[in-house]
Amino acid sequence: MHSSLVRVQNVFGFFTSVTFVVGALIALSALLFPTEPGSVNIDVTNFRVSKGRVRQYHATKPHELASVNFDLEADLNPLFNWNTKQVFAYVSVSYPGKKFSENEVVIWDRIITSSSKAKLRLKNQTPKYRIHDITGKISARENVTLTFHWNVQPHVGALTWGSAAESEAFVLPAIGEKKPASKPVVKKSS
Amino acid sequence: MSLLDSLGLSELRRLNVRQQLSQILNFALILATAFMLWKGLSIATDSPSPIVVVLSGSMEPAFQRGDLLFLWNRNLDMNKEGGFGGTQVGEIVVYNTGTAIPIVHRVVRRHKGETTPFNLLTKGDNNNADDIELYPHGQWYLDREKEVIGSVVGYVPFVGYVTIMLSEHPWMKTALLGIMGLLVVLQRE
Numbered sequence: 001m002h003s004s005l006v007r008v009q010n011v012f013g014f015f016t017s018v019t020f021v022v023g024a025l026i027a028l029s030a031l032l033f034p035t036e037p038g039s040v041n042i043d044v045t046n047f048r049v050s051k052g053r054v055r056q057y058h059a060t061k062p063h064e065l066a067s068v069n070f071d072l073e074a075d076l077n078p079l080f081n082w083n084t085k086q087v088f089a090y091v092s093v094s095y096p097g098k099k100f101s102e103n104e105v106v107i108w109d110r111i112i113t114s115s116s117k118a119k120l121r122l123k124n125q126t127p128k129y130r131i132h133d134i135t136g137k138i139s140a141r142e143n144v145t146l147t148f149h150w151n152v153q154p155h156v157g158a159l160t161w162g163s164a165a166e167s168e169a170f171v172l173p174a175i176g177e178k179k180p181a182s183k184p185v186v187k188k189s190s
Numbered sequence: 191m192s193l194l195d196s197l198g199l200s201e202l203r204r205l206n207v208r209q210q211l212s213q214i215l216n217f218a219l220i221l222a223t224a225f226m227l228w229k230g231l232s233i234a235t236d237s238p239s240p241i242v243v244v245l246s247g248s249m250e251p252a253f254q255r256g257d258l259l260f261l262w263n264r265n266l267d268m269n270k271e272g273g274f275g276g277t278q279v280g281e282i283v284v285y286n287t288g289t290a291i292p293i294v295h296r297v298v299r300r301h302k303g304e305t306t307p308f309n310l311l312t313k314g315d316n317n318n319a320d321d322i323e324l325y326p327h328g329q330w331y332l333d334r335e336k337e338v339i340g341s342v343v344g345y346v347p348f349v350g351y352v353t354i355m356l357s358e359h360p361w362m363k364t365a366l367l368g369i370m371g372l373l374v375v376l377q378r379e
Contacts, residue, residue: 023346085251085252086251086252088252088280088296088315090279090280092279092280097301097303099303099305099306100301100302100303100306100309101302101303101304102300102301102302102303103299103300103301103302104278104279104299104300105279105298105299106279106280106298106299109315111251111252111315113251129298133301134299134301134309134330134331149279149280151280151282153252153345154345155347156345156346156347157344157345158343158344158345159282159342159343159344159345161278161280161281
């Protein structure tokens with residue numbers, strides 16, 4: 001009855017149950033104390049639409065690509081608790097359209113793995129990714145907004161998402177036209 | 191009979207046929223229960239594969255090889271509380287475009303219309319380029335309804351590594367199944 005195999009089995013069984021319970025407690029405690037970031041501010045500083053060939057799209061004609069620069073100030077320090085493995089911070093651009101009524105495109109992201117790097121202060125940041133619309137046309141698009149989002153990746157448990165600080169709606173310029181940073185064209189959404 | 195003795199399985203001889211049959215029934219019951227749990231979870235999450243194991247490092251440091259992911263496919267809007275707006279950018283989806291293994295990557299673009307398919311573009315956090323190269327030739331976007339099998343909502347590290355070991359060393363699978371079967375048959379209760 002008390003052979004070494006049985007002992008090993010018992011020890012392993014006990015180890016897995018303890019690990020499971022501790023993991024479940026960590027995951028639950030993180031859910032019970034939800035976190036919100038500090039102040040978040042986002043602003044469009046500059047935008048431009050140009051024509052270019054997109055490598056992947058095997059396109060015969062050039063596509064329109066939009067590039068939106070922005071200011072961002074965010075304090076993500078409060079998002080780091082005992083169960084935070086990383087925070088994925090990202091900025092998206094959303095705009096309406098005729099055939100595709102809802103469009104959202106990520107233009108910038110950053111993986112933050114420690115709370116010491118969680119204070120974001122970006123000035124006239126150039127986007128990591130340019131906007132390429134599914135229809136190929138993006139110039140003179142109205143009602144465009146920028147939104148800052150974050151995704152908290154836990155060590156164990158549920159992933160959580162949040163967003164804040166939508167910018168004012170603006171109009172993307174026509175091709176080649178460059179709007180000065182100080183005067184973004186603001187169009188109120190109806 | 192001497193073979194059984196040398197293998198240390200002489201106990202098998204002492205069980206009568208009736209006992210042996212009931213042991214086999216027990217084993218079948220365990221298999222059926224596991225299968226029912228899996229299918230039940232599949233119905234609850236509306237996903238053909240509600241739990242997946244991460245196979246590549248393309249989402250590091252969020253997910254490493256062997257991590258276990260729990261999926262939800264009822265097209266909830268994970269970004270907004272209580273919303274039903276469908277998959278948003280920043281969500282991590284698992285998709286299958288007919289390749290051998292499903293891929294776990296983050297949504298970076300979404301284009302949705304009234305009459306069009308719900309188009310998504312994905313990218314691995316650890317990759318430099320988006321996933322167009324991974325889609326079938328000539329396809330630029332994923333179809334949310336047809337190709338995505340779920341969004342990641344829960345995470346448990348490392349637990350799935352055993353399945354990677356089993357699939358990379360097939361003899362372990364045979365050995366494990368054999369040992370489990372023998373243990374169940376030999377249990378006397």
